Amino acid sequence: MKNNNQSEFIIGRHPVISALRGKQEINKVFLQTGIRKDEKSVEEIIKLAKKKRLVISTVPKQKLDLLSDNQNHQGVVLSISPYKYATVDELFENAEAKQEAPFFLILDNIEDPHNLGSIIRTADAAGVSGVIIPKHRAVGLTSTVAKTSAGAIERIPVARVTNLMNTINELKDRGVWVFGTDMKGTDYRRWDAKGPVAVIIGNEGKGISPLLKKNVDEMLTIPMVGNLQSLNASVAASLLMYQAFNSRNPL
Known part of the structure; x- marks a missing residue:
């Protein structure tokens, strides 16, 4: 606010x-x-x-x-003062400081501040190196986001970029494997997230934009057996983050 x-x-x-x-x-x-x-x-x-x-x-x-x-x-x-955003370089530096392979979350036009806050809170718990959001047509870091994140907004760097597609290409150039989410794809339970990875979470209603879909390395899907064939963005993000956590930190 x-x-x-x-x-x-x-x-x-x-x-x-x-x-x-x-x-x-x-x-x-x-x-x-x-x-x-x-x-x-x-x-x-x-x-x-x-x-x-x-x-x-x-x-x-x-x-x-x-x-x-x-x-x-x-x-x-x-x-x-309004929240200061990190740079993509600083996200890589955060991973390096923790001596871990980069694990980024890319949010494609998330509009609900409660969803963003909840995602950041889970990202902190699951060991995400940083979150990337677009400057336009998406919620930024607000007081509602901070409240919902329960303080995690102070620990997870968030980069705000002008063009998600350009950023995804930059990540690929730097050795990051980029995954998307869709109705059709590899069962997320088979996802091996070892190494430098990023996963894209789509808009609450429209999902991932078509241009981004065309440029992911692999698509992941969350199987559902009920009548509803979609999950809340923060819930879907949480499932994927913890699958990544499990594969990166095996029992």
């Missing part, structure tokens, strides 16, 4: 603590009037804010309701 000064807001105690521990540029901390400052999470927020020499403002609940668009802020809101 942005205001006229191009600020955004992080809401909720756990996301706020994660942001304060991270490198995100923070403008101000808002605490609700009357909040118990002896509660462990609130004590931690105040301690971290003071360490960063941030301004802490005590404001009425109505002010926080306004800043958070009436979401569950738990009595605390951070005013931050």
Whole structure:
């Protein structure tokens, strides 16, 4: 969520603590009037804010309701500068720092911020090296995404690129095997994700765009036996990420 000064807001105690521990540029901390400052999470927020020499403002609940668009802020809101995106090079550097083969998630026009936040949260848990999203016709890193990611937005680098096709070609040139998702393809349970890999998750309604489909190295499919033949984007992404995790980290 942005205001006229191009600020955004992080809401909720756990996301706020994660942001304060991270490198995100923070403008101000808002605490609700009357909040118990002896509660462990609130004590931690105040301690971290003071360490960063941030301004802490005590404001009425109505002010926080306004800043958070009436979401569950738990009595605390951070005013931050808009999120800084990583570069594709930095995604590779993140994998190298962890001494792992790159494992990237490419999101083709995901529009729901809750889906993006949930995907980033799972990506953090599953050891993804970085997430790639397009600049246009897709949701970016917002306060809702941050809230839904439960702080993972501070740990998973997200690159925002002008042209997904050009980026996919760059990944291929750098030795990354690119997988897509569709109704027809290799059963995802047979996917061996060892080595440098990237998997594309399509738009919630339209799936992967035709141009991207034509340029993947292999298509994966999630078998379904019910009447509905599609899954929520974040659920599909989670299944694929953990299949990759299983093949990269065998028992």
